[in-house]
Amino acid sequence: MPVIYLIRHAQASFGSRDYDKLSEQGEQQAVLLGKALAARGVRPDLVVSGSMSRHLMTAQLALAAAGLEGQAEVDVGFDEFDHEQVILAHKPAYRRRAVMLADLARTGNPHRAFQEMFSAATERWMREDDGYTETFQAFAERVEAAVQRTAGSLGKGGTAVVFTSGGPISSVVxxxxxxxGDGLWLKLSPLTINTAITKVLAGLSGLTVVSHNEHGHLDGTGMISYR
Incomplete structure (x- = not known):
């Protein structure tokens, strides 16, 4: 039966102006991920990646660490949603980054305050269409189409490894x-761990989740992260 491994990218540069690149810890996570894939005997027939830098760099480092040659095929269907647009639709004043940083700093716990604000912003995105180039429904449908494309590209017993983001993985699951349905998305998305592995089987009756958010390769390393 075809198998699809959906892998969240390694830690990006949260808090910096260029979020879409791996942090130093993220690079280490990607190497550990690659070694874990090799230890599990994962030999993909197909490697797919979203188009974002954090997807592509995670794929590059993990494949090299796993001793696998070749590059990932890019499928923009696996791209993350535009988190900046989602935030601005909820808090237009945050178009000025300094305003957002000042608001978060005043709480005394900026990371927790950001998560609370972001949760409210994504809830609004799920309910409303105004202010978004891509609605939540459109996002979920493009991700579903991407995973179906991947499944359709696999032969009997084939294996695909997909490097993507927490939002798409949570939508698929x-x-x-x-x-x-999309009812679990809000609960799953914030808890997706960097480089965590979700295993999906593609059978005649459709897709089945075998495991979700596996991150044993990070246990004991002190490198578990959510952003």
Whole structure:
């Protein structure tokens, strides 16, 4: 039966002006991920990546650490949603980054305050269409189409490794577990760990989640992260 491993990118540069690049810790996570894939005997017939730098760099480092040759095929269907647009639709004043940073700093716990604000922003995105180039429904549908494309590209017993983000992975899992629904997305997305592995089987009856958010390769390393 075809297998798809959905892998969240390694830690990006949260808090910097260029979020879309791996942090030093992220680079280390990607290497550990690659070694874990090799230890599990994962030999992909197909490697796919979203188009974002954090996806592509995670793929490059992990494949090299796993001793696998070749490059990932890019499928923009696996790209993360535009988190900046989602935040601005919720808090237009945050168009000025300094305003957002000042608001978060005043709370005394900027990381927690950001997560609370971001959760409210994503809830708004799920409910409303105004202010977004891509609605939540459009996002979920493009991700679903991307995973179906991947499944359709695999022969009997084939294996695909996909490097993507927490949002797309959570969307895939939510739709599989709730028979096409998005109700679990808000709960799953914030808890997706960097370089965590989600295993999906593609059978005649559709997709099945075998495991979700596996991150044993990071246990004991002190490198578990969510952003």
């Amino acid at each position: 939510s739709r599989i577990l709730t028979d096409g």
